[in-house]
Amino acid sequence: MSAILLAAPGWARVGLTMPDERMRERAAETLAITIIEKLEGCPEADVNQFTLPL
Template sequence: MEQPSTSDLAHALLSAPGWARVGLTAPRDTLRLAAAKELALHVQTLIDGEDSLPDPRQTSLPF
């Protein structure tokens, strides 16, 4: 398996959910851990090439 580039990792981190990025600075250990797990999952999903899969927890809104 090829190692992701620095720019790939940067894109993955910046495209992660905002709550997870902000959650890394939360005062509670449990929230920081949940945020770190979400970021890791998001990065792994992008590395594995599954970027197009919708989040099953996200409801779709009609236009």
């Protein structure tokens, strides 16, 4: 997961700390999209792992 977050655009990672609420929301949305896109390309999860809701 950390590799996925580091692959996200830098402005989105920094944007989470901004005082402007709209900027934080846009940054969070961009990070979420990045995570979803990267996870869609991953192989199936191990059946022995717990699933966590996103």
